[in-house]
Structures are given as structure tokens and as C-alpha cells.
Amino acid sequence: MNAPVTTNNLDAFWMPFTANRQFKKNPRMFVGADRMHYTTSDGRQVLDGTAGLWCVNAGHNRPRIVEAIQKQAAELDYAPAFQMGHHKAFELASKLVQLTPPGLDHVMYTNSGSESVETALKTAIAYHRVKGDGSRFRLIGRERGYHGVNFGGISVGGIVPNRKMFGTLLTGVDHMRHTHDLARNAFTREVPEHGVELADDLERIVALHDASTIAAVIVEPVAGSTGVLLPPKGYLQKLRSICDKHGILLIFDEVITGFGRLGTPFAPDYFGVVPDIMITAKGLTNGVIPMGAVFVTNEIHDAFMNGPEHMIEFFHGYTYSGNPMACATALATLETYREEGLLTRGAELSSYWEDALHSLKGLPHVIDVRNIGLIGAIELEPIAGEPTKRAFAAFLDAYEKGLLIRTTGDIIALSPPLIIEKQEIDFIVDKLRDVLTSLN
Numbered sequence: 105m106n107a108p109v110t111t112n113n114l115d116a117f118w119m120p121f122t123a124n125r126q127f128k129k130n131p132r133m134f135v136g137a138d139r140m141h142y143t144t145s146d147g148r149q150v151l152d153g154t155a156g157l158w159c160v161n162a163g164h165n166r167p168r169i170v171e172a173i174q175k176q177a178a179e180l181d182y183a184p185a186f187q188m189g190h191h192k193a194f195e196l197a198s199k200l201v202q203l204t205p206p207g208l209d210h211v212m213y214t215n216s217g218s219e220s221v222e223t224a225l226k227t228a229i230a231y232h233r234v235k236g237d238g239s240r241f242r243l244i245g246r247e248r249g250y251h252g253v254n255f256g257g258i259s260v261g262g263i264v265p266n267r268k269m270f271g272t273l274l275t276g277v278d279h280m281r282h283t284h285d286l287a288r289n290a291f292t293r294e295v296p297e298h299g300v301e302l303a304d305d306l307e308r309i310v311a312l313h314d315a316s317t318i319a320a321v322i323v324e325p326v327a328g329s330t331g332v333l334l335p336p337k338g339y340l341q342k343l344r345s346i347c348d349k350h351g352i353l354l355i356f357d358e359v360i361t362g363f364g365r366l367g368t369p370f371a372p373d374y375f376g377v378v379p380d381i382m383i384t385a386k387g388l389t390n391g392v393i394p395m396g397a398v399f400v401t402n403e404i405h406d407a408f409m410n411g412p413e414h415m416i417e418f419f420h421g422y423t424y425s426g427n428p429m430a431c432a433t434a435l436a437t438l439e440t441y442r443e444e445g446l447l448t449r450g451a452e453l454s455s456y457w458e459d460a461l462h463s464l465k466g467l468p469h470v471i472d473v474r475n476i477g478l479i480g481a482i483e484l485e486p487i488a489g490e491p492t493k494r495a496f497a498a499f500l501d502a503y504e505k506g507l508l509i510r511t512t513g514d515i516i517a518l519s520p521p522l523i524i525e526k527q528e529i530d531f532i533v534d535k536l537r538d539v540l541t542s543l544n
């Protein structure tokens with residue numbers, strides 16, 4: 105017989121990205137969720153200020169999605185992903201490429217953001233090779249970038265604790281500087297004025313390695329997990345033109361920014377810069393079933409479509425690529441987004457969101473407030489010698505007060521479901537004001 109779940113038997117599960125010992129002394133358990141709220145095991149309602157982990161864009165327990173999963177499980181639970189197909193995988197692909205910028209008309213499926221990143225990096229290197237340009241193998245990331253936890257992703261990523269434990273990582277990787285500049289840009293609303301020149305770092309790297317060795321540059325259009333760092337005005341445009349000049353592919357990691365987070369369907373719709381490869385996951389299925397998708401240009405796709413027709417063109421894929429359950433969930437998610445206008449709802453709410461967040465300026469320890477679409481960040485002065493402790497205390501206190509936030513370093517990150525109403529934005533900011541006022 106299974107033992108009942110009590111605080112005494114939490115030992116076996118080694119939790120991801122969690123302070124395990126702290127958690128297990130005082131667990132925070134959810135037992136239900138509906139729309140904007142979780143229900144805790146002690147019967148409280150907690151407002152989801154982070155859309156789960158930046159993924160539940162349509163809110164929780166959405167009827168279309170629930171129904172689609174139930175129906176699909178009874179109809180076709182699994183189909184082999186290699187050399188076989190099922191209708192929903194193709195239907196979803198066709199619908200997705202109508203949403204993405206023109207030219208990004210082909211899509212590969214994965215099961216997570218991390219797998220999408222690996223897929224994109226491998227595709228970039230292989231693309232140059234099939235074109236006869238196999239000397240282009242280098243991958244360029246950026247300091248403070250987050251591209252998931254697999255070896256390619258942590259190699260191009262730039263978050264030190266995510267990298268330093270894991271040996272030599274991938275070779276042939278270099279990093280541009282990050283764009284965070286509190287001295288010049290603190291308390292900017294939306295994209296900061298200063299820092300476009302940081303894109304020239306790519307020219308420096310090209311000068312060092314020679315463009316003929318570089319396959320791709322990967323960036324998050326808005327860096328999320330590192331604590332919400334926005335691209336300076338003109339920065340992404342400049343990266344695009346340097347890539348074009350040198351024949352380097354530009355990869356946008358849109359695992360967070362995709363599917364409406366910026367108030368536009370994807371980052372190119374916001375910034376007017378279109379990458380060669382676009383990485384997504386999270387909001388694709390509203391976070392309900394694991395799934396990711398990687399979009400590539402026609403040029404990249406077509407470069408692989410040669411050789412004998414009985415031959416596999418690209419030796420890559422996963423047992424669960426385009427799993428029927430995931431495809432059904434994604435289709436129901438897209439339908440929910442469409443019916444409720446959620447992919448652009450952030451644009452309608454962003455100025456209210458912005459004013460609400462910036463009203464926290466001047467509270468103790470607050471050294472910056474940042475916002476874009478329905479993303480927000482409040483950066484706190486770290487406690488001397490004890491980095492992360494202040495923000496973690498804020499996280500625990502907010503949870504007790506009925507609000508789920510996310511912290512990274514000493515930064516509070518916010519990304520509520522896109523169905524949020526103005527009074528719920530007020531709730532978030534009122535609770536944060538309480539939390540910040542009483543913080544040591």
C-alpha cells in the first residue's frame with residue numbers, strides 16, 4: 105500500500121531547481137488550479153503571478169484543453185513519430201506556420217524548451233554542412249542567457265551556476281556581453297535607450313574567430329529566466345544585420361516570449377526582426393502537456409531536401425515528437441488563444457501593467473523595475489554577502505500572502521496568465537507592496 109503523502113515522506117523526489125532541504129521542512133503544495141488561481145493543500149487561493157513557469161498563458165483548467173486531452177486519449181493515444189504520421193501533427197504544423205512570421209514555414213516538434221534549443225543548434229550546424237560549408241561550427245551565445253539545461257543549451261547559455269558544475273561543455277562556443285546596465289537604464293519603461301553598441305560584440309567575436317567558422321548566434325529576444333533583461337533599442341536589428349553581413353544564422357529562443365507574452369504572437373511581431381530559427385515551447389500547449397516547436401526558414405528546410413528519396417534527410421527527432429496528446433493539446437490551446445484574443449491581449453493591458461509595477465519604485469531595496477508586454481521584474485539590492493536571500497524571503501512571504509512570484513538571484517520576475525484582469529494586476533502590486541515594505 106502506498107504511504108499517504110505527508111511531510112514525512114517527501115524524501116525520494118529530488119526536486120528540480122529547488123532548495124530541497126528548505127522545501128521539505130516546510131512544503132508548499134498545490135492541489136488544484138482554475139484560471140488565475142491555485143488551491144493549496146491547506147485550502148488557500150494563491151494568484152498565479154508567473155503563469156506556472158511562464159507557460160500557462162491561457163490560465164488553468166481551460167475547458168477546450170481539458171476536453172481535447174480526454175478525447176485524444178481515447179481516440180489515438182500514441183503513434184510512432186518516425187516514418188509514420190497522424191493528422192493532428194500536420195494540422196498543428198499548418199496552423200502554427202500561419203501564426204509565425206512569413207518565411208518561417210517549417211516546424212520540428214520537441215518535448216521541452218531545452219530540447220528545442222538542442223534541435224535548433226544542431227539544425228544550424230547541419231544546415232551549413234549540407235550547403236557545403238562545414239567549417240561553420242561555432243555557436244555564439246550571450247552572458248546571462250538561459251537556453252535550458254542540456255549540454256548545448258548550457259554551453260551557449262550564460263548563467264554561471266547552471267554551467268560551472270558540468271565540466272568542459274561544448275567546445276567552439278563564445279559569448280557576447282549581456283545587455284544589463286542599471287547605471288544607465290534603471291526604471292526604464294519597456295525597451296531601454298542605452299546599449300545598442302553591445303551588439304558590436306558580435307563583430308569582435310567575428311574578428312577573433314573569423315566568420316567562416318561561425319554557424320549561429322542564439323539569443324532570447326527578451327532574456328527571461330536570468331531576471332528579465334530587455335534588448336536596448338536597435339540592438340536586435342543590429343544583431344540581425346551583423347549576422348546577414350557574415351552569413352551567420354540568427355536564432356531567437358522564444359520559449360518565454362512566444363505565444364503572446366510580449367503582447368504580440370512572437371517577438372518578431374514586436375521588434376520587427378525576424379530570425380532564421382525560432383525556438384518555442386511552454387505556451388505552445390499552455391504548459392499542460394510537454395511540447396516544444398522549432399521553426400526554420402524555407403531556405404534551411406529546403407537545403408536538407410536532397411539526396412535519394414528513401415533516405416532520412418535529418419538524423420534527429422524524439423520518441424514523442426508530435427505526440428498525439430501534445431498535438432491535441434496545442435490545437436486546443438491555439439483555439440483558446442484565438443477565441444479570446446490572448447496573443448495580443450498583453451498589448452491592451454501593458455500600459456496598466458507598466459504603471460502598476462512602476463508604482464513600486466521608491467520602496468525599500470528596489471533598485472530597478474522593468475516591464476514589457478505582460479512581463480515584469482523588480483530588482484532588489486542584494487543583502488551584502490548573501491545574494492538571493494532577500495528575494496527568496498520575498499517569494500516565501502508573497503506565497504503566504506496569496507501570490508505566486510518567481511525569483512532569480514535578487515530579481516522578482518512576474519508573468520501572469522494573459523487572461524489577467526486589471527483588479528488582479530492591482531492585487532499583485534498591492535501584495536508586492538506589502539511584501540517589499542516589510543522585507544529586511
Ligand SMILES: Cc1ncc(COP(=O)(O)O)c(C=O)c1O
Pocket residue numbers: 215216217218219221250251252253324328329357358359360385386
Ligand atoms: C528562453 C528559454 N529557453 C529554454 C528554456 C528551457 O525550457 P524547458 O525548461 O522546457 O526545458 C527556458 C525555460 O525557462 C527558457 O526560458
